[in-house]
Amino acid sequence: MRVAVVTQYFPISFQPWAGHSAYQTLRHLAQQCDLKVFYPHAVDAAGIRPASRRQRLPVDRDYRPRGVDVEYVPYPVVPVLSRPFNGWMAAAKLLPHVMRYRPDVILNYVVYPDGLAATTIAQKLKVPVVLTAIGSDLNRMSDPICASLTRSTLRRADITITVSRDLLKTALRLGSAPERSHAILNGCDTAVFRVRDMADARNQIGMSHDVEAVVYVGRFDVRKGLIELLRAAADLRMRRPGLNLYLIGDGPDKPELLEEIQKYQASGWIHLIPPCTSALVALWMSAANLVTLPSYKEGCPNVVIEALAAGRPVVATEVGGIPELMNESCGRLVAPQNVQELELALDQTLSARWNPDEISRRHNRSWKAVASDVYDCLFQAIQTRAANKLRAP
Template identity: 25%
Template sequence: MRDRPYPARPNERLAMAQGENAALRRVAFLIGQLELGGTEKQLCLLARELRLRGVEVHVLVLSRGGPYEQTLREVGIEVHHLGFGREPSGLSTLNRNLMAFVRLVGLLRDLRPDVLHAFLHEGYMIGAVAARFAGFPLVVVAGRRGLRHFERRRGWLLALERVVTRVTDHVVANAVAVAEDARTVEGVPARKLSVIYNGLPASAFEGAEPERVDTSLPVVVCVANLRSVKGLRFLVDAAGMLSRRGRPCTVVLVGEGVERGRLEAQASALGVDVRFVGARNETAGFLARADVVVLPSLSEGLSNAVMEAMAAGRPVVATSVGGTPELLEDRGVLVPASDPVALAEGIARLLDDPDLAASLGAAARAWAGKNLDMDVMVDEHVRLYHRLLETRRAG
């Protein structure tokens, strides 16, 4: 594993000593919603492990809950709904959101967390400002999980982000590529950046019973929300090319989203076998059934889907975007984004060479076991929180 240019801890002994003096009592996480998604999953893992370590954890949800809410409540973590609206802009929505913002400030004053860790764009844009309105010293951490340059933000919004970053104590990126994007696009100083990779629970490395997929063809699995940024139309195109070359396969799409109808029509027009199985809490059975796992994203932070495929020892073909090369360098097949020809060639290469597929899968699993351990992810967050708390209290 290459050294990270934005370390999560400057000195382990110093951080441990600081931790003794700056006890971490209470942490609040802020996020837009708790639907199925990689960021939501990582928040749940981190929140649960902090709770098991004796830290009081609260999760603050801007607009709506979702499947992960029950997961949090089952381990004794309180989930607070703030009531922000997602409707089209208008006076009623503005009033509702102003009331929700006041509710957030009041909740922070009541809870008085040591750390507010806000996830995703809307979370850290709202959370950093609310924390300063709360009027007591607390550490504000922003979690960056994707690339800003891909989203082509308007100039005024980028300027606003830079203002918010100035009142944020630290930015945690989940990949070196994400941290570098925050530094170059948003102008976040390197001293305010750390990289902490996502973590995987031990269960991700355990064997699973393969899901039943009734087909005699090789099975290509993709776990992703059905959104345009995931590039699934290029995977369907690649499946069509493979079929025309006499190498047909069954594509299993595990996920749900607004692109489903368009993808179904595309698959029907091309005459390829694409199975839409919907969103699933557990995907291990589909990974176990896969001959190849594919992620054709146009943009990524650090993909949980790729990580889980690696832990399962499956060979992966993925686009070389965001943090994916950090995961798959010499351990998978990387192809350019938006290129169905390269995607088809990558899939065919693994299907035609089982020994190569097996060796890449084994290498990916071994690397994931060393570098994507959940305890390491939690330890690095705790050390960072302690260091920031000590700095805040010393100042």
């Protein structure tokens, strides 16, 4: 089987952590079939770059994440104005590259614009296409035109995969065919994210043994509930003076976080940690008393899966696929954008006694298992297309 993957949801040179779930799945899938990623890289059309927006960083086309072949293909965009056309513009540039690869099936991550490009190319090459919705592509559609294009793209898929059962309901509501839609939950690297001794983990990263450590891992984006988290932690620290908050990541709202930290004069106990490798993230989680993800919306967040595999309790919002991953046996679920409820859940979770081994047993699904499920969907798409051809008059 030859699989062409069309997606921007994939690591690049200046964002090696991007598209983590896609990369991990594809790395294992590439061991079962011939696979190549075609990355449609948006570049500003000649002479067009508004002063209000930062210049796009150039993509290193020689960058190769371990275990996956990738080709970066630039396509021109006009900021905001070309948004409804980006899928077709990407398809036009990608088509000759994918055609030379001669795939049996096309796999995609992110329904729009990448999925529209994937379905357009698949139609030209007369091969099946499998779309993968990751969450934000269906939950946060940017405008009515893009929403309409997302719905039409879903209807054109041979198979649609979602990363949670909750997201599957959204995909079905938007037009995915029920008989051709499947929820495949994310996994994690179970060799990296496993139960470790907390004291040993703290020694390795230089964390004090006296603090109560709350860890967040992810994008610095206010929609991840970070402002509410800072306020809840500041209120809670008045009763728990040993509380320390560690925010691991980067993102567009870092200046707003720094302002909030300064407002609470909290630089001594709220720590911003740069993005780091999975192995180091696993150590931070093992060093934590709890891991938190107070997002407004989510699909099937890797950070929750990884924290549970590491045996740490989680405080997260009851949104998206999170309730499919956890319950009160391994943490607390709270309403989004509710500072008081979040503070109470953090307090209760820090006060409770948890068994790391029992928590870890709740989630031990590997990326290899995820890749196997995706392989089955790809094979099904090929077989169904072939059977339909035989039945055609």
